[in-house]
Amino acid sequence: MNKEVFLQDLGQKDYKETWDYQEDLFKETLDIKIKNRREDAGLKTPNHFLFVEHPHVYTLGKSGDMANLLIDEEQLAKKNATFYKINRGGDITYHGPGQIVGYPILDLDNFFTDIHKYLRLLEEMVILTLAEYGLKAERSEGETGVWLDVGTPFARKICAMGVRASRWVTMHGFALNVNADLGYFDLMIPCGIKDKAVTSLNVELGEKEVNIAEVKDKLLKHFTALFEAEMVLK
Structure with a gap:
């Protein structure tokens, strides 16, 4: 079992370029697994963890409903946003500046x-990270992701999740709102869930801007502990 995880921070990168890169890493790991099974090659499968910040983009998962995107192509262009139908689970979500997006591409056979x-x-990684900022984040039954004030009229989502897996290899991941422009969430029905608000860490803390590098460090600390992983900077 290979617990090494190659860490890359891609900075701000186009969604489609990042998706293609994920697919390359995903296929590389799958090919090794297939070779091991067919030839008993005994090769180690790699694990990756990508951090990235995307320009404004909406993505719709396999089970998603186009009706949950509330604007058309012309309005998308005016908002400098793009749109993709993709191969993860879940419905519609938004990525943009001020949001930490994480893509673990793991062979779960290693974990x-x-x-x-x-x-x-x-989810626990995010919950523990937010606790360090004095926030009581929780899961919401039947709704993947991380929320605040669950079970109240003020429930609001701070982190969305959607993954794909094949032969126990994962891709896609999570999106944590840190300094996000929440106005972009008004242009969709987040994750297809009506009447639920979305929030961002800076809003919850009453700050103009939260140090994103610091949040990433906390996420990695908890990821490493929860998955008993060894992070390797690539």
């Missing part, structure tokens, strides 16, 4: 073969 546990640990 545990349980997608439910995988998602819960990603």
Whole structure:
């Protein structure tokens, strides 16, 4: 079991370029797994963790409904935003500046073969990180992601999640709002869930801007502990 995880911070990068890069890493790991099974090659499968910040983009998962995007192509262009239908689970979500997006491309055979546990640990990583800022974040039953004030009229989502997995190899991941422009969320029905608000860490803390590098460090600290991983800077 290879617990090394190659860490890359891609900075701000186009969504499609990043998606293609994810697919390349994903395929590389799958090809090694297939070779190991067919030839008993005994090769180690790599694990990756990508941090990225995307320009304004809306993405729709396999089970998503186009009706949840509330603007057309012309309005997207006016907002300097793009749109993609993609191959993760979940409905519609938004990525943009001020948001930490994380894409773990892991061979879960190196950790545990349980997608439910995988998602819960990603949520826990975010919950523990937000606790360091004095926020009580929680899961919301039946709704993947991380929320505040669950079970109240003031419930609001701070982190969205959507993953794809094949042969226990994962891709896509999570999007944590840190200094996000929340106005872009008004142009869709987030994750297809009506009547639920979205928030950002800086709003919750009453600050103009939160140090994103610091939040990333905290996320990695908790990811490393929860997955018993060894992070390697690539």
